[in-house]
Every structure is written in C-alpha cells, then in structure tokens.
Amino acid sequence: MNKKKRIMHVDMDAFFASIEQRDQPLLKGKPVIVGGEPGGRGVAATCSYEARKFGVKSGMPIALAVKKCPDGTFIRTNGKKYMYASMRVIEILNRYSPKVEPTSIDEAYLDVTGSVKDREDERKIGESLKREIRRELELTCSVGIASNRIFAKIATNMKKPDGLTIIADEELEKKIYPLPISELIGIGKKSEGILKNLGIKTIGDIAVYPENELERVLGVNGPLLSKLARGEGSDRVLAFDEEEEVKSIGSEHTLERDTCDENIINMILLKLSEKVGRRLRESRFAGRTVAVKFRYSDFSSFSKRCTYPFFVWEDNKIYSISKKLFYSVYKRTKKIRLLGITVSGVVKSYLNTNNNKIQTELFTNCNKSGKLLKTIDLLKDIHGEMAIARAAYLKIL
Template sequence: MTGNDPFSTPQGRIHDRTILHLDMNAFFASVEQQANPCLRGKPIAVVGAAGRTVILTASYEARAFGVKTGMRIHEAKAACPDLILVTTNNRLYTHISRSIMAMLHDFTPLVEVFSIDEAFLDLTGSLRLFGSGERVAHLMKARIRHHFGLSCSIGIAPNKLLAKLASEMKKPDGLTLIRPEEVASLLERVPIRELCGIGATTQRALARYGITTCSELGRFPVDILTRHFGVIGERLHRMGLGEDDSPVVPAEEAEEVKSVGHSTTFDRDMERREDIHCWLLQLAEMVGRRARRHGVMGKTVTLTVRYADFTTFSRQTTRSTLTNRSDEIYRTAAELLDSIDLAQPVRLLGVRITNLCYQGEQLPLFGAERKKALATCAMDSVNNRYGEFAVTFGSLVDGEKKGSKVISPAWRPEGIQRVEVG
C-alpha cells in the first residue's frame, strides 16, 4: 500500500515500524474453560481422540504441575493426578479463531495470521488513528476479554522477530514493549532458544562455537556462520542483532502455497491394510476436494506414515500428468503404500500433493474421463452445500467419522490453507 493510505508503511522506514504480535494464552484449554464453567480454575489438558494421544495444550493450572504440550497422557497424569482430560473440539477453536482474526482488522488491514492462535499486525500506519501501539494492545485485549472471555499476551517491537520474542516474556495476559533503543541491552541476556526460527539442532550447532545468547550470536564472525550454515548464516547473524526486515503479509498478498495435504492420527493403531487403505481414500478425497475448490492441480503425491513408536517417514512419486482428482490421488498414494513393508502398526497417515499448478478446471476430451470429471463436480456441489462427505465413495459410507482430527500449524481462516475440521 502506498500513497496517502493511512495504513501504508513508507518505503525506507522499515526500521521505524511498529509491529504487534498477539498470542492467545493456552488457547484450546482456555476456550474449553470458557465454554464449560465447571472447568474454570482447574487443571485441564486438551487431547485428541480419547485414550490415545499426546497433550495438545494445557491450562495454566495444569502447567503449574509441569504438564506440557507434547507430553504423553500417562506422563501428564503422573505430574498432575487431578488432571482433567478434554477431547479436542476443533470446530469451536477454528470458529473463535476466525472471529478473533476478523476483529484484528479493525485496527489495521495489515494482519498476518501466523497460526490458529497467533497473528502479526503492522500498526505503523494505524498510530495516526490510535495514538500508540500500547493503546491498540490495551483495546485489543479488552475486546477479546469482553467478546470471548479469553486472555492474550501481546508483544510490540520494531519488527516481527522482536515482537514475537516480546509476547513470550509475560504470560499469561501480558503486554511487553521493546523500544529500538532497548534492543541491544535486552539481547545481551536473551538465550538464542527464545528466538523464533532457531530450533534445537541449530542451538546445538551454535553451542559448539560457544554461542548461547543473542548478543554472542550477533558478535560472532559472519564468515564462520556462513561457512557452517550456508545461506542462513547471514540471517542468523542478523537475528542475533535483533534485525528482521520481513513484512507483515496479509492473506491476500501471501505467496501461493506449495502443497495441499491432510493427515490424521488414528484412534487406535491400524494393522490391517484394508483399514489403512480406507483411510487413505478418505484423505485423498479431502486433498482432492480442497485442491479442486481452489483451482489447483499437482504432479507429485507424497505419503506420510507414522508408526506406533512415533517413527515417521515419507514416500513420494511424481506422476506424468497433473491431477486434483481424488481417485487418481488415492491410486498413486495406494501404490506408494503397497510398496512399503509395514514393520509396525500405523499411528498416523498423511497424503499431500506438490508441484502445484494453478489453473481453471477443463473437462477431459474423451467420454469416460469426461463422465468421471462430471461426477466429481456433482459430488463437490453436494458436499459444498451439505458439508464434508455428504456424498462420498461407497467404501467410506459406513466408515468412521470424517474430518481432520488435527489442526495443522499451516491452518488459516480463509483460502486454500483453511481445513474443515471435525
């Protein structure tokens, strides 16, 4: 945005930006406590299918006992014997997330949804209307509390990297402002693990050079970082200095996605190939339908399998032609599955198409293929009107409840990354 637009970020003033990062506090657990007053003030943990999954999130009452995201249920119960397990309600979480993200646009059109419970806002142009980033944050927190009964933590800083760091500093219900002149002194004591984008593997590699804090990373010779980490060495150096020029990208300006996929964790480990193939068909239909809805076709099909012991691997193949037809995606994925000698029962299954091409749907030239395409179109029309799997393949009619059981980190409120969840 340029010109006289009050929300534009003037070119050349990238270091004078005011960026806000919003992070909903223990989002899934807080939504459950708000929806059920009997759960308020109690240690609860949201899990997937009852009886077999890891902790998706825990309330702050549970966190006080050491319950953490990713814990297995028996570990969480050992840490907190009074822990209350609540099965995930994905439709409710995505509904509230969409409502909150829509509300954020009242403060600026420059909103980037980072995940189901996080967003970045560029407030640089909004300051003319609202006065300061802190005032916007207080208004935002008050609205979320009033309309949804939820709390959030907010960080305000000159860039996205520091704004996200700031939002993590005071939880729950915190507000942290990092001013430009405070950056250098702050980073002297901030561990590199606190920076978004530096994972465990990178931490271990940096530790071998004696780098544990952001300031140490910023002072370390760039040529050595580049020699060890390649092209990201320069970026790591700049992160250590607290520098980040990446823009806040609204959904309508985001780059085209590079894949369309779905995965599901089973309620029980699957051993029979017939059962696994049934789920594979369901996933292929979910992938194909979403691809067709957004005019996307893919050439490469990837199958992901996770065993009961959490060993995870993928197999992929590239077709000679593009497709978004569910039956073709399924057949290709099934061939990949049949090439694998399954060593253990399967815990998770995923299907994804990549090498995407955005193009309008064109009916095939030959009769048999044309009939299949028209039948697919008719199925999509019915399902668009009456919901997922209102009409489906015969082998899925008596199957388990359809729908995504896990909300992917790539989920967005709108567009091709929006997934209908169960």
C-alpha cells in the same frame, strides 16, 4: 528493509483449555488438559495454566499428564469449536490492521505500522485489542510489538498470560541481547552446540560476532542468524487474501484408452485428488472451490464446480467432492478420455504452526482419515513462518 515497521504478534493464552474453561465455568481456576481422555493414547494439545503448575506441558502423552496431574480435568479436543473461536479472534484483529496474518489456530501477526505513531499508541492499540477479545470472546491473549516478526514473538513470550510487551528499537540491547540464543528462530540443537563452543550464549553475542566467522562454522546460516540477531528479521505481514499469486491448483490426466469403467474413473479421480491435495499442502494452501472437468471420447468437454463454506486440503475430501461433482454430470456408459480436478479460491492455510504437536492433535481428532498422518508429516516438513527463517531452520536442523 523499512526500519520503521511495527509488527504485532498475538498469541492466545492456553487457547483450547481457556475455551473449555469459558464454556464450563466450574473448570475456571482448575487444571484442564485438552487433547485426550485418561487411558487414551493422545497427547496434551493445550493445558490450562493451573495444569502447567503440575508440570503438564503441551505435547506430553496423556498417560504422563495423568500421572503428573491426577485430579486434572481431561477433555477431548473439539477442533470445530476452536476453529470457530479462532475465526472470531481474527475478525477482531482485522479491526486493527488491514494486514493480519494468522500463522496457526491461536497466533497471528499484524502490521500496525499505519496505526501507531509512538509507543503510547502501541500500548493503546495493544490494550484495546486485548480488551475487545476479552469482552467479546471471554478469552485472554498475550501481545508483543517490535520492529520485526521474530522480536515481536520474543516480546510476546516475555509476559504470559495476558501480557503486553513493547520493544522499541533503542531497547534491543537491553531487552533482546541478553536472551539465550535458543530464543532465536532457526537455531537447532546442533548449531546451538557449535555456537556454545565458540562462547556464544546470547543473542547479543551473535549480533556482535564477526559475520564471516559465523559463516565459517555454520555455512550460509551464519550470516542469516547474524542478521536476525541484529534485528533484520522479516517485517513482512501478508493479509489473508494477498498471500498467493497462485489462484488455483489443478491436475489432469488423459487416459491411455477411453473408458466408461467406473472403477477406473474413480481410481483416476482418487489419484488426481491425491496429487492436488499434496500440492496444496506443499504450498500451505487450502481452497474452497473444487472443479471437475472431463472430456468424452467425442471430444465434447464438461465441467462442474462448487464453492463450499469450508476449506479443503485433504485428499479424501477432494476425492469425495470430485466424485459427487463428476457423477452429477457424467452420462453413464459414455467413454471418457480426459479427467481433471482443480481447487481454486486458495488462501494460505492455517495448517502451519510453531507447535506441530498442538496442530497434530487437533487435526487428528477432527478427522480420522487414514491419509491424515501423511498430511501432518508434510506439514511438519513445511514448518516455518518466515521465508528467511524457514530456510535457515530447515538447514540448521
């Protein structure tokens, strides 16, 4: 691991609520809860800092939020608007590093190693980035800079909203070690209990505890946590377009019997769409190009592809696009022997976050498709922002 890396974490403050306050100035300084209307069954996706004072939290059922904050303004989630704002934030972040990795709609990591010499530079770059986001988007964010992703995120959390926190490696003992172990990603409730029984309460306690003892009580995760606590967490930031070796995900099916029955053809297209969709989601990918290929019983083959301005990952969307493409080329009454669907131009998708509730609410409101819950469940399974922490997280939970 290169000890000299400097990683920046950027987290937009109360993102959805701040966007609504910006767009409706009368709401500035007032409690705003985005996620659902009173009487609805949704959950609060984001609430303004004013609403938080009433005890409203993201993930809280709207009905409860109404009880806690009856005078709050409740606004339905407007996914498209927030996604657009998110893209504009990323545009700004791209000015500061070629390596920007969004991990959710309102969070990203930047490798700023190449842009900073010292702490002074780090402060300047952090302030400048915050200034541009405020000037161009009228939004604030909190920023943390440290030697790896976990500590950068911890730094961000130290001062919110509108914070800028820099942690130099020499300051780990002073600033990181006193924090409770729950701050360390990968610690589940169960492990927390086990560690507390051993008298381990802080990140520093883990850092100095014998690694083999931790291994004895926590298995392979013990040494992993020990490394994270000592600052050996991942410092890898992957730019948006360099994430994947995978360039496309596809699936094809040869029919048992050649057919021109459109019901059967549609059913196969649907099955293929589900398969490709699932594989995209499993790998946290989304793609912009959808291609359909098919072969007639005389073995002549055809394909049709189209690239869209949006990303697809959902079964229904892949299915409707594939059908459109297929029937634009298919000569009806000619028998088909093979069908295939490929999604390419894939990049790591946004559909990964540390706060599934926010994301759930956003995409639920964006799209009422019945397949969505399945998608979201899958996304929850994939939760995690770093390979090393992800493995730990899944095992420890």
